[in-house]
Amino acid sequence: MKIGVIGGGAAGFFAAIHASGPGREVTIFEKSPKLLSKVKVSGGGRCNVTHRPLEISKLVKNYPRGEKFLKKVFAHFKSEDTIEWFENRGVALKVEADGRIFPTTDDSQTIIDALMREAQKLKITILTSVGIKSIHPLEKGFKLETDKSEFKFDILIIASGGHPKTDGYQFLSNLKHTLSAPIPSLFTFNTPGEPLRELMGISMPDGLVKLEGTKLNYRGPILITHWGLSGPAVLKLSAFGAEWLYDHQYRAKAIINWNAEMGEMDYSDHLAKYSLNHPARKVKSHPLFGVPVRLWEHLIEISGIESPQTFNTLSKKQVNKLVQNLFCYILTVNGKTTFKEEFVTAGGITLNEVNPETMESIYYPNLFFAGEVLNIDGITGGFNFQAAWSTAFLAGKSTFKDAL
Numbered sequence: 001m002k003i004g005v006i007g008g009g010a011a012g013f014f015a016a017i018h019a020s021g022p023g024r025e026v027t028i029f030e031k032s033p034k035l036l037s038k039v040k041v042s043g044g045g046r047c048n049v050t051h052r053p054l055e056i057s058k059l060v061k062n063y064p065r066g067e068k069f070l071k072k073v074f075a076h077f078k079s080e081d082t083i084e085w086f087e088n089r090g091v092a093l094k095v096e097a098d099g100r101i102f103p104t105t106d107d108s109q110t111i112i113d114a115l116m117r118e119a120q121k122l123k124i125t126i127l128t129s130v131g132i133k134s135i136h137p138l139e140k141g142f143k144l145e146t147d148k149s150e151f152k153f154d155i156l157i158i159a160s161g162g163h164p165k166t167d168g169y170q171f172l173s174n175l176k177h178t179l180s181a182p183i184p185s186l187f188t189f190n191t192p193g194e195p196l197r198e199l200m201g202i203s204m205p206d207g208l209v210k211l212e213g214t215k216l217n218y219r220g221p222i223l224i225t226h227w228g229l230s231g232p233a234v235l236k237l238s239a240f241g242a243e244w245l246y247d248h249q250y251r252a253k254a255i256i257n258w259n260a261e262m263g264e265m266d267y268s269d270h271l272a273k274y275s276l277n278h279p280a281r282k283v284k285s286h287p288l289f290g291v292p293v294r295l296w297e298h299l300i301e302i303s304g305i306e307s308p309q310t311f312n313t314l315s316k317k318q319v320n321k322l323v324q325n326l327f328c329y330i331l332t333v334n335g336k337t338t339f340k341e342e343f344v345t346a347g348g349i350t351l352n353e354v355n356p357e358t359m360e361s362i363y364y365p366n367l368f369f370a371g372e373v374l375n376i377d378g379i380t381g382g383f384n385f386q387a388a389w390s391t392a393f394l395a396g397k398s399t400f401k402d403a404l
């Protein structure tokens with residue numbers, strides 16, 4: 001039984017490992033000279049290999065695309081299984097406070113070494129600098145063409161990753177499968193000309209960011225940068241709003257509640273109480289609601305509050321304005337900046353053409369898909385690798401089901 005795997009990344013290795021067995025010849029094709037190159041750079045060189053175990057219904061909520069599909073996949077292999085797999089192979093892991101899981105070495109090479117060792121043990125053939133140019137389904141099996149030669153396989157697993165441009169999927173064009181166009185996900189918002197940018201470096205630990213004209217809103221830390229707005233709440237919004245933002249050419253209004261614990265009435269009530277208890281205090285020098293001084297000064301300035309004003313001198317209009325700026329600060333977004341630490345592409349093989357119980361193509365028996373080549377993407381936190389491990393495990397194992 002000859003099994004071909006296209007892609008020497010996380011999904012390709014994991015699928016090849018799980019497709020290996022007695023009487024099987026497994027070959028990985030990697031077009032670049034380097035193997036597992038994204039694993040190497042992932043998580044700032046530490047590889048955030050998965051996320052703290054969550055119930056499947058909660059785990060899938062971290063995937064802007066693929067939620068329903070992954071519910072079925074994770075029933076076969078989830079975060080707990082990833083942890084167990086690596087720990088059984090001598091990789092000690094640690095969970096950080098925010099749920100991200102890393103090797104205790106804080107070095108992605110540890111993950112690479114574990115995958116390489118396993119591949120060697122299973123005698124998987126690895127061909128680097130061999131890019132597949134086209135795939136030809138045969139009556140039985142598949143023919144793969146490179147620039148120089150041809151290969152035939154009984155079973156094929158495609159784990160070629162995501163690409164920011166449609167060209168990257170060109171080698172799949174002989175197949176009937178359709179592609180959701182690649183679009184960026186996980187980016188930060190540019191806000192040219194907004195005075196808020198002067199407050200770069202300021203962060204709020206628990207804000208809420210909404211996208212005007214949509215139902216999308218995400219909670220979490222917000223960070224003001226010299227080009228605009230960043231932080232986990234913004235990244236989540238960019239991922240779940242990827243299609244909407246793409247369609248709107250990254251022009252939008254972001255509405256910020258600086259302290260997600262507070263509703264509009266809470267801000268008003270608290271301000272009224274504070275004014276009663278501390279009437280003579282200067283507004284400017286007494287920031288409230290956990291707002292850092294510089295941001296507070298900006299908010300009171302744009303609310304028309306003068307520097308020397310004390311709380312008892314605030315007019316109703318000024319209080320209302322301040323509440324508005326605290327609860328729904330409106331920011332004009334124009335453009336985006338790629339988030340360098342961890343980015344993924346939304347788009348890829350359309351999910352309803354792949355069986356989520358086996359990862360097999362609905363068009364071609366013995367053709368399987370795994371990893372980011374599928375229209376699946378997660379937010380930051382180890383979710384993208386988890387999707388790669390899970391789909392690859394299932395694709396690899398499913399190659400055993402079919403008696404050819």
Ligand SMILES: Cc1cc2nc3c(=O)[nH]c(=O)nc-3n(C[C@H](O)[C@H](O)[C@H](O)COP(=O)(O)OP(=O)(O)OC[C@H]3O[C@@H](n4cnc5c(N)ncnc54)[C@H](O)[C@@H]3O)c2cc1C
Binds near residue numbers: 036042131160342373
């Ligand atoms: C900088 C960065 C940091 C990241 N950090 C994290 C993190 O910490 N945690 C996390 O969960 N996710 C992270 N991600 C996302 C994660 O790396 C990817 O989701 C994951 O690597 C996808 O694995 P994959 O095997 O499907 O694709 P890839 O890793 O992209 O592997 C696909 C491979 O296929 C090869 N290939 C493509 N076409 C062909 C062809 N025609 N013939 C032969 N070979 C081909 C490619 O060269 C590539 O090596 C990060 C991404 C980036 C870019």
